[in-house]
Amino acid sequence: MPKINGNEIRPSNILEHQGGLWVAVKVDHVKPGKGGAFAQVEMKNIRTGTKLNERFRSADKVERVRLEQKDQQFLYESDGMLVFMDTDTYEQVEIPADILGERRPFLQDGMTVVVEYYDAEALSAQLPQKVTCTVTETEPVVKGQTAANSFKPAMLDNGVRVMIPPFVGEGEKIIVNTETMEYSERA
Structure with missing residues (x-):
């Protein structure tokens, strides 16, 4: 695995630190008046979700x-x-449903998802950026309500509440x- 200097850490980098896997959430480069510059890195453990703040000097690997x-x-x-099938090898793998978090309701049958693996362990899954859903209930259209920034609540077929335009x-x-x-556009 490649080693990088402490000042090369960027947000969303995944680091092996103190025997665990951490994702860099926030990185601030600090140049104090005295002493050398360092990177103040807020990290989140991928497996446990705990957070950690660390300082890395440019000499740290x-x-x-x-x-x-x-x-x-x-x-x-x-x-x-969740049971997924590898599109290349047709091998089936089981991944815990909580890997998707609050985006779980947007997962649809047959949907292709990008799953990230470290060795053979699934660490995260990314849904497609845009998903088509059906509005199951919302308030009726109010005639003359054409304000550009007015939205009304709606329930989708997957049970998620979103704000949609009045039309x-x-x-x-x-x-x-x-x-x-959030609502993106009409399908």
């Missing part, structure tokens, strides 16, 4: 971890485990951004 990314197709859910009604398909969990 840190192990940077490269994760292997694989496209995998979602098949079904069973006992809190979108029940039964319509919309595209939702899975990163921000």
Whole structure:
């Protein structure tokens, strides 16, 4: 694995530190009046979710971890485990459902997801950025309500509540951004 200097750490880098895998959440480069410059790094443990603040001087060497990314197709859910199929080898793997966190409702049958592996352990999964959903319930359209920034609450077919523009009604398909969990456009 490549070692990098402490001043080369960037947000979203995955580091091996104190025997665990950490993702750099926030990096501030500090140049104090006295002494040498250093990087103040806020890190989050990938497995446990605990946070840690560390200082790395430019002379410090840190192990940077490269994760292997694989496209995998979602098949079904069973006992809190998501079953995916590797699109290259057709091998099936089970991954805990909580790996997706609050984005879990946007996972649809047959959807291709990018799963990141460290050795043989799945660490994270990324859904496509935009997903098509159907509006199941919302308030009726109010005539004359055309303000550019007015939104109304809506319930989607997957049980997620989002704010949508007033011109979108029940039964319509919309595209939702899975990163921000907000309405993007009509489908």
